Amino acid sequence: MTAATAAVSTRLRARTGGPDDRSGPKLLEHLLGWTLVVLVAMFVTGAGLL
Numbered sequence: 001m002t003a004a005t006a007a008v009s010t011r012l013r014a015r016t017g018g019p020d021d022r023s024g025p026k027l028l029e030h031l032l033g034w035t036l037v038v039l040v041a042m043f044v045t046g047a048g049l050l
Contacts, residue, residue, distance in 0.1 A: 044050050
């Protein structure tokens with residue numbers, strides 16, 4: 001498959017209604033995700049579940 005064919009097939013691919021790859025602040029999303037991971041880890045260790 002050539003680069004031109006790949007570019008055309010990518011443009012013609014049907015959208016499924018999912019989130020756009022280029023939308024939203026990625027850094028904020030990652031920071032909030034890691035904050036949630038740390039909070040869950042603190043809760044689990046503090047409750048003695050691990």
